Amino acid sequence: MSSSILPPQHPDPSCPPPSPPAPLSEAQRTSLSNLIGHFSSPTFKLPIPATPPPEGCKTIVYTEALMEFEEHWLSEEQILRFLRATKGDEQAAKKRLEDTLAWRRTFGIDAFTAEYISPxxxxxxxxxxxxxxxxxxxxxxxxxxxxxxxxxxxxxxxxxxxxxxxxxxxxxxxxxxxxxxxxxxxxxxxxxxxxxxxxxxxxxxxxxxxxxxxxxxxxxxxxxxxxxxxxxxxxxxxxxxxxxxxxxxxxxxxxxxxxxxxxxxxxxxxxxxxxxxxxxSERGIVKLAEERERRGLENWRKLPLVNGGRVGRREWDYKQGEETWGVGLEQEVKGGGETEEEEEVDASREEFEHQTPVAASA
CATH class of the missing domain: 3.40.525.10 (CRAL-TRIO lipid binding domain)
Structure with missing residues (x-):
């Protein structure tokens, strides 16, 4: 048994290797191409949020056109997820994707920071x-x-x-x-x-x-x-x-x-x-996620255009090599031991609990 709070960076080695995407049906390929064309069109516009994000969040200067991070979000796999959720109904998938893109802007998901969420x-x-x-x-x-x-x-x-x-x-x-x-x-x-x-x-x-x-x-x-x-x-x-x-x-x-x-x-x-x-910490969950997002975006920018635009690039392609992505030292604790950093936290935790017995027993 191990005591750990640092997140593992990768699946356990006993897990099966990833499988490439399954071939698409003719109907799926047609709907996918149509949806990629719709969201890649220069005439596609999104509403600009009327209210700023909460204090402590990033300020994003939106335009009616898709931002780069929104194009990145609109991967082939993302579009296909919405198509599956609507049982292959192309128009319903388009409406749900448009609604979700607008929701992401007004909700503020891309503006939230670790500092704002931390409490x-x-x-x-x-x-x-x-x-x-x-x-x-x-x-x-x-x-x-x-x-x-x-x-x-x-x-x-x-x-x-x-x-x-x-x-x-x-x-x-x-x-x-x-x-x-x-x-x-x-x-x-x-x-x-x-x-x-x-x-x-x-x-x-x-x-x-x-x-x-x-x-x-x-x-x-x-x-x-x-x-x-x-x-x-x-x-x-x-x-x-x-x-x-x-x-x-x-x-x-x-x-x-x-x-x-x-x-x-x-x-x-x-x-x-x-x-x-x-x-x-440098090996904590926020840094790990940020590094993986950075590496994925870096690869995504190098991929060829799809139907003349950047919408619809495949996660399977831009995540190539992700099994090597990580931060700091190896996260997994093997053999029941702890990393030096975790041992220090355990020591400070014991001191903290000793000094605050009421809180420790709550």
Missing amino acids: ENETGKQLAFGFDKERRPTWYMRPALQNTEQSPRQIHHAFYIMRLVEACIPRGVEKLALLINFAERGRSPSLNTSKQVLFILQDHYPERLGTAFVVNLPFLVRGFFSLISPFLDPVTRTKLNLPSSTNLTTYVPPSQLDTSFQGDVAFPKYTPEVHELYWK
Whole structure:
């Protein structure tokens, strides 16, 4: 067993290698080409957000034309995800893509910064950490560690974590695994916030959720899922395992799974020092995601044009070589040992708990 909070940079070596994209049908190729042409057209315009992002976020000077990062987001795989979500209905996929592009601008997802979001994660209530056996990055939610009052930033936090998770998606993978544990007693997010997060996932991140395991489900929360279930897309509904077994080693390698799900990784108590290591250090999740985004964008810029534009370039192509992308030293802790940096955090954590016995026992 190992104690670690630094995220693994890559799937466990026991996971199968990535598979190239499956061939497209004639109908898919036609719809894909039409959608790429639509979003590449110089006549395509997006509304400019009327309100600035919250204080602490980046200021983006939008134009009606697509920004470079929006062209990058409109990959071939992204367009195909929306086509699959609309059962191949080209016009419906176009409308959903347009709505999502507009939503991303008004919501502010590309303007959020680690500094703006950091207060929301000071208890480690959400973590991007590791990969399952299908090479999908895993997103932990620990609702009982809720530390802030209901506000837009709570929802911003969830989708900033989603962005970190998406940045870690390996080549040949499109989905993620969600692990939610209600074990600890505490102040969970409001049902209204939970509902908003669930509907945003369904509406603007189609085909991203591979599976969701929910354990130690309280009666009230189980009732909430029962109430909203009729409003969820049937495909989304089938991905929610409510409740799940607490042993997920069938689905996630123990070397990259927290002990609360019977894995071999013991997340340390999430103190300020641990937050500093996980969130802000050179080998933490934010730096890892930023490096992977930087390398991917660098490769994307070198790819040939598609139908005369930059929309529709393939993730499979620009993620080539991503198995070598990373930050700092090797993240995985092998043989039950700890890195020197983590040993220092453990020592400071023990001192912190000794000095604050009330907080430590809470």
